[in-house]
Amino acid sequence: MFYTPAPPGSRLFLDFTRDQFCGKVLDRSGMCGEPAVLGGIPSIWIPDGLRFSGGYAKVENNNNIDILGASPQKPVCWWFDMQLVNPQTHGWFFRKSFEPNSISSQYGFYMSTSSYIQVRINSSSLTLSISSNVYSKKERFFLAVFWDGEKIYGYLNGKLLAQNTLVTTIPSGGYLCIGSRDPDSSSYFDGNIFQCGITVGASVSELHEWYRK
């Protein structure tokens, strides 16, 4: 069995199509990151991913995803292959807080009901909303958010849907929580995540070319 190769420049690559029936998901970025440990309400393995509904995956002790900045030469990209099942008011699905249970975060993503996905970088120094009817149709989609140190772009299924200006330096943060705002939070994502990751240095076209393959 061959594993899906990581996207170029991967700092985190969690492939929820693998490691089924395990309590953790290995980081396949090749950057020696620690695995994501599953917790909370048990998430359910589905044939091509992981069904989150109150559960979470927690990534600790991984300096590769301690994103402090970006540059045109080393743009940062957060990407997700996922699908909504039951809309939530604040369906947090990817969030790296500054401190355990702190309100502010290095970076965070949540889906508001089924209308838009909101991106928050460096607490709330930036918000970017990516709207689409793909969510309410409960279709599987590929979300990629690029930040080049000056501007931030939101792509959905390869199409640019939102952009904003973002020039900031982000302080160092704590753990990454996937599927929920925090391990003990009631703000969680109710849906499927198939793959997700973070790249540094890959271009928009490189990432989408990787996904098409």
Next chain:
Amino acid sequence: MIESMSPRSGRVLKEDDSVVNIADMFPGIVSGKVVGTVTAQFTAEATANTLKEVTITPEGSVKSTLRLEIVNPSIETDLTIEVYNTIGDKDYFVDWFAIPKKTTRANGLAAEAHTRLLPPLAGNIKIAVSNDTALTSAVDVTVTIREV
């Protein structure tokens, strides 16, 4: 032009009197032969994204299944490795990889040497190595291409 061969031994005698082991030519057989090794040297105080280019010139026939081996002893910087295949006067971009700095994993093992699979290559192999973070100490990065 093959002049003679021995089905029993599985070897082939070529017209230049060299002997080829047929088994080594099957893709499922791991050869392990080193195609070439080079070193990219970074000096202390090197700024971020300093570029070092090294070239590996394969000798003789090379298998189609290759891997890249990188030893990054630096505890300060990740590396960006770009691989080019030089054919004639053209450098064909092949692939690029991010290689982490030397780290000690939670199980106590140090991760310093890394491998990445490469597609088939022909001709010279140019490798561009750059440091993602500024350095305070000099570091020698070893790059090897190996048949697998």
